[in-house]
Amino acid sequence: MERICNRIFLGILLAVVLAVPAGVALWGRHQTTAYYENRALAQLPEVTAQALLDGSFGTEAESWYADHIPGRTTLLMLDTFVQMDVLRRPVVNDTVVGGDVLVPFLSFKEWTAADYAANAGPISQDYGHLSDYVEENGGTLYFVGIPEQRIYFEDTFPDYLNNHATEAEAADSIFFAALKEQGVSCIDMGAIYDAQGHPDTYYSAVDHHYNYYGAYAAYRAILETLEEDGWDLPVLTEEDLTFEELPNPYIGSRNRKLYNLWPNEDKAIIATQKDPVAFTRTDEGEPSDKPLFILPAAEDLPTTYNLYMGGDFGETVLETHRPELPDVLIVGDSFTNALETLLYASFDETRILDLRHYTQCSLKDYIGQYQPDIVLCVQNDTFYYTTTGNGAVWTD
Amino acid sequence: MAFHSMVFLYGFLPAVILCYFLLPARWRTGRNCILLIFSLGFYAWGGIWALPVLLASCAVNCLAGLGCAPGRPWGRAVYWCGVGVNIAALAYYKYTGFFLENLQALGMEVTIPSIVLPAGISFFTFQAVAYLTDVRRGTIPPERNPGKLTLFMVFFPQLLQGPILRYGAFAPALDDRRENSSAAAQGATRFCFGLAKKVLLADALGTIADAAFSSGDRLTVALAWLGAIAYSLQLYFDFSGYTDMAIGLGRIFGLPIPENFCYPYAAVSVTDFWRRWHQTLSFWFRDYVYIPLGGNRCSRRRQVVNLAAVWLLTGLWHGAAWTFVLWGGYYALLLMGEKFLWGRGLARLPMPVRRLYAVLAAVVGWVIFRSADLAQAGAMLQGMFGFAPGGLWSGEAAYYLLQFRWELLVAIPACLPVKVWLEEQLRRGAEQGRRLQAVVLALGPKVLVFGLLGWSSVRLLSSTFRSFLYFQF
Numbered sequence: 001m002e003r004i005c006n007r008i009f010l011g012i013l014l015a016v017v018l019a020v021p022a023g024v025a026l027w028g029r030h031q032t033t034a035y036y037e038n039r040a041l042a043q044l045p046e047v048t049a050q051a052l053l054d055g056s057f058g059t060e061a062e063s064w065y066a067d068h069i070p071g072r073t074t075l076l077m078l079d080t081f082v083q084m085d086v087l088r089r090p091v092v093n094d095t096v097v098g099g100d101v102l103v104p105f106l107s108f109k110e111w112t113a114a115d116y117a118a119n120a121g122p123i124s125q126d127y128g129h130l131s132d133y134v135e136e137n138g139g140t141l142y143f144v145g146i147p148e149q150r151i152y153f154e155d156t157f158p159d160y161l162n163n164h165a166t167e168a169e170a171a172d173s174i175f176f177a178a179l180k181e182q183g184v185s186c187i188d189m190g191a192i193y194d195a196q197g198h199p200d201t202y203y204s205a206v207d208h209h210y211n212y213y214g215a216y217a218a219y220r221a222i223l224e225t226l227e228e229d230g231w232d233l234p235v236l237t238e239e240d241l242t243f244e245e246l247p248n249p250y251i252g253s254r255n256r257k258l259y260n261l262w263p264n265e266d267k268a269i270i271a272t273q274k275d276p277v278a279f280t281r282t283d284e285g286e287p288s289d290k291p292l293f294i295l296p297a298a299e300d301l302p303t304t305y306n307l308y309m310g311g312d313f314g315e316t317v318l319e320t321h322r323p324e325l326p327d328v329l330i331v332g333d334s335f336t337n338a339l340e341t342l343l344y345a346s347f348d349e350t351r352i353l354d355l356r357h358y359t360q361c362s363l364k365d366y367i368g369q370y371q372p373d374i375v376l377c378v379q380n381d382t383f384y385y386t387t388t389g390n391g392a393v394w395t396d
Numbered sequence: 397m398a399f400h401s402m403v404f405l406y407g408f409l410p411a412v413i414l415c416y417f418l419l420p421a422r423w424r425t426g427r428n429c430i431l432l433i434f435s436l437g438f439y440a441w442g443g444i445w446a447l448p449v450l451l452a453s454c455a456v457n458c459l460a461g462l463g464c465a466p467g468r469p470w471g472r473a474v475y476w477c478g479v480g481v482n483i484a485a486l487a488y489y490k491y492t493g494f495f496l497e498n499l500q501a502l503g504m505e506v507t508i509p510s511i512v513l514p515a516g517i518s519f520f521t522f523q524a525v526a527y528l529t530d531v532r533r534g535t536i537p538p539e540r541n542p543g544k545l546t547l548f549m550v551f552f553p554q555l556l557q558g559p560i561l562r563y564g565a566f567a568p569a570l571d572d573r574r575e576n577s578s579a580a581a582q583g584a585t586r587f588c589f590g591l592a593k594k595v596l597l598a599d600a601l602g603t604i605a606d607a608a609f610s611s612g613d614r615l616t617v618a619l620a621w622l623g624a625i626a627y628s629l630q631l632y633f634d635f636s637g638y639t640d641m642a643i644g645l646g647r648i649f650g651l652p653i654p655e656n657f658c659y660p661y662a663a664v665s666v667t668d669f670w671r672r673w674h675q676t677l678s679f680w681f682r683d684y685v686y687i688p689l690g691g692n693r694c695s696r697r698r699q700v701v702n703l704a705a706v707w708l709l710t711g712l713w714h715g716a717a718w719t720f721v722l723w724g725g726y727y728a729l730l731l732m733g734e735k736f737l738w739g740r741g742l743a744r745l746p747m748p749v750r751r752l753y754a755v756l757a758a759v760v761g762w763v764i765f766r767s768a769d770l771a772q773a774g775a776m777l778q779g780m781f782g783f784a785p786g787g788l789w790s791g792e793a794a795y796y797l798l799q800f801r802w803e804l805l806v807a808i809p810a811c812l813p814v815k816v817w818l819e820e821q822l823r824r825g826a827e828q829g830r831r832l833q834a835v836v837l838a839l840g841p842k843v844l845v846f847g848l849l850g851w852s853s854v855r856l857l858s859s860t861f862r863s864f865l866y867f868q869f
Contacts, residue, residue: 006580014410024406052443058403058441058443066857072857079855090798160794160795
């Protein structure tokens with residue numbers, strides 16, 4: 001009996017360990033992306049003498065194999081469920097799951113104010129150079145700082161975790177002070193949101209961006225600043241817009257890390273213009289018929305923040321063919337996407353650059369070429385001190 | 397290749413098992429060849445560059461073994477040459493950088509070359525020295541078949557992290573062994589339990605240890621203790637998990653791999669701890685260093701020197717750093733203390749006090765062992781004993797306790813002989829005719845295997861890869 005039992009046990013175990021390579025060969029190897037992890041799967045490495053000699057072939061092959069295990073996404077989803085709902089860990093997949101909103105798990109290590117002060121100088125000098133250059137080309141530069149969701153909801157972190165609130169406050173104030181010293185006009189949306197009562201409704205509970213209400217508040221704050229500076233621009237008021245909560249499930253970047261398993265009622269919001277401002281659009285230099293909001297085909301299909309303008313592009317140009325209005329250049333990452341759907345209506349030509357993806361020329365050359373009347377550098381506050389991507393604003 | 401990689405679990409392992417068992421059992425040499433080829437492939441997976449070092453070691457020891465047997469002309473010289481070549485290779489790869497760094501620290505202008513350590517060199521070198529010594533002593537005959545000696549040196553389950561084999565115990569099974577379903581089932585079960593120890597416990601606990609040891613000015617008393625305890629548990633489950641996997645694989649192929657651990661955190665003294673922790677290394681030092689130096693059968697002063705020498709070498713074997721030297725010295729002092737000063741008094745204390753003493757001594761030792769340098773060791777120990785820059789308690793400590801509470805709750809009883817006690821209870825119940833207990837005893841571990849293998853695999857997919865801790869030694 002024991003012998004039979006052992007043989008059955010060994011047979012099943014062998015079948016299990018053989019099923020995996022068979023599954024990889026039949027199905028797994030065809031997959032190329034991991035949607036929930038927001039990354040491309042590892043590629044099968046090339047067999048070269050050097051790779052075999054130094055062991056890099058083995059390392060890369062292990063990554064490829066682990067990435068292409070059949071049912072990998074389902075297994076990881078199951079693991080996330082167990083970690084979150086059975087073991088009830090406070091942090092799952094680097095996301096804090098205990099509160100009313102999802103925020104990222106942050107390192108306990110903090111930068112000091114002195115660290116920020118040391119970095120703020122050279123970075124603000126770059127913005128100073130850029131501001132001077134924009135002025136030389138007949139325009140004005142504005143820096144628009146927007147709090148990231150984790151900063152906006154810093155009070156929702158459990159007491160035992162580090163929300164970096166003190167650090168963020170110091171970093172922001174040092175940065176804006178340095179920009180002002182360089183003569184750069186600044187719009188600090190953190191302060192503006194606070195003055196408006198810091199409404200919870202401005203930000204998503206499951207995504208690192210603001211939602212459309214937060215974007216609209218930013219839009220109004222930008223236009224008020226421009227008006228104060230003498231620009232006479234048409235404004236989309238609340239009466240001009242119909243705000244609408246989409247019925248579709250909304251997959252935010254934070255909940256995406258949790259395989260969308262965190263229960264929530266968050267919905268994507270859009271605002272349609274009652275009297276729409278017509279536009280033509282080009283993306284990456286090619287004519288595009290994409291609308292301002294890319295809506296799912298059915299109500300039960302999920303949507304993401306990418307619904308605004310269809311996500312990130314290196315360069316997008318929106319023309320409203322109203323030469324009496326000024327031209328604007330918006331530089332920034334995905335935080336600009338929701339803003340763009342509103343801002344374009346106040347300008348003749350709206351050029352949008354995401355320097356993470358735009359590689360054709362430097363921002364300086366781009367400004368020299370198109371000479372926009374207004375340049376808006378839109379950054380979320382976790383990227384104020386970055387000097388790459390959209391932080392690479394100046395090259396001599 | 398690591399045992400806890402998908403390529404090993406779901407590629408290499410089924411391949412070697414299929415190739416091995418598809419050959420008829422009577423083709424013993426063929427089966428040994430399969431193991432040899434796969435073992436060399438296993439080693440080469442990490443980079444073919446290291447393979448010549450391993451093969452050269454095998455060749456040198458095979459020839460030296462033939463030449464150093466008792467009665468052979470120049471046998472003694474050949475033996476010492478063989479041992480010298482082994483130690484020189486180990487010294488070159490492992491200690492050159494350390495030696496030159498210290499010369500540099502003394503103000504000498506030296507260039508420190510970048511030398512990559514061939515994986516497992518500490519283990520296969522010690523096995524080779526043991527083989528030559530046993531041959532020289534006449535305990536075992538020299539092996540004339542280079543294939544068998546090479547398989548002994550490179551057998552993949554123990555190649556990278558031991559346990560340290562002895563040829564006398566291993567060689568008979570190369571010619572005469574009987575693989576059977578009972579041993580294979582036991583081996584597979586042990587392998588999966590070892591995998592779970594590594595992946596589900598050690599890796600999670602390692603996160604706490606890493607955080608505590610790198611906390612710097614944030615270190616609190618609570619975090620220091622949590623980190624020290626977590627590292628002590630991590631090291632145990634990491635290394636004993638690997639050992640379980642090695643022993644399990646050995647059983648599947650019918651080859652004996654010795655035990656390496658016997659619930660070390662249940663020890664009643666430091667001396668007892670070292671009878672239970674990394675037993676094959678302790679036995680190696682006892683048989684090939686301590687006893688040849690005179691062991692206990694000499695003056696007290698000589699015994700002190702012998703103990704100090706053994707523990708200095710033990711420390712250095714684990715790594716080329718002053719923290720390892722300090723760690724060896726720490727144990728030398730404790731063992732001398734137990735031998736000559738407080739050992740008898742300790743034996744009269746109540747058992748819980750003795751166990752607490754032993755486990756505290758081990759935890760403090762692991763703090764020295766884990767620290768990147770003497771300054772970090774000092775900071776951690778100061779923190780543990782009340783002088784932490786961050787005070788008594790911090791949110792960071794609370795977070796790690798909360799986040800890894802399940803691992804801590806399972807790890808603490810699992811490092812004590814609770815399993816032995818449980819098995820005994822079930823066995824007793826089964827003998828008394830209780831069917832449920834008999835079923836649990838017979839099928840429980842086998843059912844658990846599937847859960848542990850599945851869960852470990854999923855955790856491997858979702859977590860950053862962490863190599864075995866003893867891999868670096």
